[in-house]
Amino acid sequence: MLEIPLDRSSEVPLYRQIALHLQRMIASGSLPEGYKLPGTRQLATDLGVSRTTVNEAMILLEKEGYITTVGKSGCYVCRNSSKPSDKNNPMTQRTIADLSSGLPDESLLPVQFLCKPLRELSSIAGENLLLPPPLAGLPELREALVKHAALRGIPARPDEVLVTAGGLEALSLLMAAIKDSGARKIYVEELTYPLVLELASKNNLEICPMRLDDPVSSLKNASEGDAVYLIPSFHNPTGRTLSLEQRDSILKQARRTSLVIIEDDTYGELRYGKESVPALKAMEDTKNVAYLGSFSQALFPGFRISYLLLPKWLMDRCLVAKRIFYGSVSSLVQCLALVFLNEGGLYEALDFVRNQISLRMRLFCEQLSRNIPIATFEMPLGGIYLWVRLPGIKGSQAASKAEVQGISIVPGRVFSVNSEDIEAVRLSVSALKPSDISSVLSRLRRSWEHEFKP
Numbered sequence: 361m362l363e364i365p366l367d368r369s370s371e372v373p374l375y376r377q378i379a380l381h382l383q384r385m386i387a388s389g390s391l392p393e394g395y396k397l398p399g400t401r402q403l404a405t406d407l408g409v410s411r412t413t414v415n416e417a418m419i420l421l422e423k424e425g426y427i428t429t430v431g432k433s434g435c436y437v438c439r440n441s442s443k444p445s446d447k448n449n450p451m452t453q454r455t456i457a458d459l460s461s462g463l464p465d466e467s468l469l470p471v472q473f474l475c476k477p478l479r480e481l482s483s484i485a486g487e488n489l490l491l492p493p494p495l496a497g498l499p500e501l502r503e504a505l506v507k508h509a510a511l512r513g514i515p516a517r518p519d520e521v522l523v524t525a526g527g528l529e530a531l532s533l534l535m536a537a538i539k540d541s542g543a544r545k546i547y548v549e550e551l552t553y554p555l556v557l558e559l560a561s562k563n564n565l566e567i568c569p570m571r572l573d574d575p576v577s578s579l580k581n582a583s584e585g586d587a588v589y590l591i592p593s594f595h596n597p598t599g600r601t602l603s604l605e606q607r608d609s610i611l612k613q614a615r616r617t618s619l620v621i622i623e624d625d626t627y628g629e630l631r632y633g634k635e636s637v638p639a640l641k642a643m644e645d646t647k648n649v650a651y652l653g654s655f656s657q658a659l660f661p662g663f664r665i666s667y668l669l670l671p672k673w674l675m676d677r678c679l680v681a682k683r684i685f686y687g688s689v690s691s692l693v694q695c696l697a698l699v700f701l702n703e704g705g706l707y708e709a710l711d712f713v714r715n716q717i718s719l720r721m722r723l724f725c726e727q728l729s730r731n732i733p734i735a736t737f738e739m740p741l742g743g744i745y746l747w748v749r750l751p752g753i754k755g756s757q758a759a760s761k762a763e764v765q766g767i768s769i770v771p772g773r774v775f776s777v778n779s780e781d782i783e784a785v786r787l788s789v790s791a792l793k794p795s796d797i798s799s800v801l802s803r804l805r806r807s808w809e810h811e812f813k814p
Contacts, residue, residue, distance in 0.1 A: 361406050362398050374409055375416035382417070386426050386437050395437040397427065456766030457800040458791040462596075462744055463661055465791045468716055470660075470709035477699040488695050493688045495679055497523025497667070501694050504701040505653075505667050512628065513642035514651065516669045522678055525689045526664040527626050527654045531559055532685070534622055534650055534668070537677035538587045539563040543620065546587040547579060551775045553596050553624070556589050569777040572598070576609045584618040592640055594627040594743025597775045597786035601633075601741045607640055615645060620674070626654045626666075629710055632718035633741025647671050655697065655706065665689060665697050717744055720789040723797050731801040732808065744790040753811040754781045761807040767800060 364381045366374060385391045397403070400418065404411040418435055421427045428438045481489070488498060496502065502521040509516050524530040538546070545566045548556060560567050565587070570578035579588065590610070592602040602610075614621050623640045641651035654666035670678060700706050724746065725739045736749045750758055755771030762769050772784035792800060 362403065364407055366407060366409070375413045375420065378407070378409075378414065378417035379420040382421060383424070383426055391437050393437055396433075397435045397437070399434055456803070457796065458768050459762075459787045459789075459800070460768040460770045461791060462788045463791055464713075465793055467793060468713060468790060470712050473705045473709040473712070474700070477696060477703055477705050480703065481696060481699055489691055491691060493691045493694055495683055495688050496675075497521060497689065498691070498694045498698060501698045501701075504698055508701060508706075509641075509651075509653070509669060512625075512653075513638050514669065515642075520669050520671070520675065522668040522670055522675060522682070523689050523694060524666045524668060524682075525686065525693075527624070527652060527666045528555060529664075529686055530652050530654075530666050530668050531556060531622070531624075533678040533681045534652075534674075535559045535563045535565065536681040536685075537674055538620055538622075539565060540677050540681075541585060541620075541673070543585050543587050545583065546589060547575075547582060547619075548589045548777060549575065549591075549595075550777055551598055551772070552589065552777065553591065554774050557777065567777060572600075575606070576613050579610070579613045579617070579619065582613075582617050582619055585620070586617070587620045587622060588614065589622045589624065590640070591624045591626075593625060593637065594630065594740055594745070596627070596743070596745055597770070597772070598747040599738070599740030599743060599745045600747075601635075601637055604637055607637070607643065611640060611643055611646065611649075614648065619648065621646075621649045622652065623649055624652045626652065627743035628653065629655075630714055630717055630744065631742035632714050632721075635741060637741075641669060650674055663693055663697070665693050714742075717790065720792060720794055720797070721746065723794055724787075724789050724792070724801075727797055727801050731805045744788050746787045746789065747784060748787055749784045750808070751783060753808060754783055755785045756781050757811065758785050758808060761811065762804055765803040765807045767803055767807070 364378055366377055368374070370377065372380075382391070382397075391397075397418075398406070400411050400414045404414045407414070418427065418429070422429060422435070426437065427435045429435050499518065501523060502518040505521050505523075506516050506518050522530075522533075524533065543565065545568050546560045547568045547570050548560075550569045550572050557567060568578070568582075570588075575590075582588075588610070590602075592607060594601060610621070613619070621640060625639055625641075628639060639651065640646060641649050648671060650671070651669040652666060653669070655663065668678065721739065721744075725737065728735060728737065728748070734751060736751070737746055740746065755773055759769050759771040770786045772782040772786065773779055775786065776782060
């Protein structure tokens with residue numbers, strides 16, 4: 361049954377109203393090419409008009425190239441020759457290499473480790489699949505996440521766990537809760553995850569930049585109750601990891617001034633460097649540290665599941681915001697995450713992804729040095745991002761030049777608290793197959809080589 365609104369008091373004939381509405385649906389793509397329209401007899405009955413009226417509408421549509429009649433089979437939607445072409449639209453042009461989004465390519469998705477959890481999902485989860493879960497998350501999943509956090513050296517209790525639909529929801533809840541607690545300022549590094557700046561602004565929090573090389577000195581003027589946002593491990597965008605000494609100094613400063621620290625450990629699971637540095641939340645006296653962990657970004661972007669480890673006073677405020685703005689995370693997603701954790705699939709998937717990302721990052725760094733020797737960078741200890749400095753060329757200019765070659769990258773300005781167009785770009789290796797690295801870097805070299813000449 362195809363419903364079409366008809367105004368029988370209008371001066372526009374009914375057949376033309378039918379034709380115009382179908383034309384709009386075809387032009388928008390709602391009725392795709394090859395779609396078979398209902399028969400004229402059926403359409404006339406559904407719309408309460410004569411079959412002659414429907415036939416006149418079909419004749420008009422076929423004349424204008426929107427449908428075609430195939431013998432006695434019926435009328436089918438066809439490509440309209442008058443529809444504007446997208447071939448010159450930059451939004452529809454093919455991207456040859458994605459070095460910007462941070463999403464994994466299909467070969468990096470650990471689908472093979474999902475087979476067993478999916479088979480066992482209904483028998484293990486039972487009625488939990490169909491019932492609405494508690495706002496903070498399924499009790500069984502919260503317990504499993506406590507055990508998982510213990511592998512990162514983090515002591516926690518199930519009542520400190522809040523399950524969220526991805527890291528962005530988690531950060532949104534934290535910003536609202538911190539604002540509600542009376543905070544007026546949030547300290548962020550000079551280069552940071554840009555959506556944090558948007559969330560802070562939406563919550564009327566004053567954004568105070570911290571020096572990347574000495575964040576502690578920037579916190580000396582902080583007031584009690586202010587917040588600090590940090591990505592201590594495998595930083596986005598720079599890829600750097602804070603040393604144990606730096607972490608200890610930040611925690612001591614936070615204790616002295618009763619600061620709330622948001623520790624974003626989204627990529628903390630993806631360590632492939634030799635040095636192991638504990639999470640801030642794993643260190644002593646971290647009652648004011650809100651820890652964010654996630655399986656979404658690097659493993660299963662479509663799942664949209666993350667978790668927070670929170671002190672009680674912050675948990676209560678986050679639950680209020682979650683009830684108002686988001687509600688519970690899908691029971692199906694939570695149950696799948698639970699089975700994935702309990703059956704050990706997560707750890708097999710993490711090993712697979714770590715090895716693959718490590719290989720790509722190492723190959724990329726080696727070939728970047730050979731192809732663009734003027735570029736400077738430091739290979740990270742984990743994660744998917746590489747921060748590349750380009751002496752003599754602004755990041756926005758470098759990104760524009762690369763786009764011409766079909767390569768998407770992110771200019772450094774996107775991450776700058778002061779929107780400074782710095783001579784650097786952020787590259788992601790997760791969507792880049794090892795076999796494509798050489799050709800992609802050759803394209804980048806060609807797009808930038810004229811800019812580096814004196």
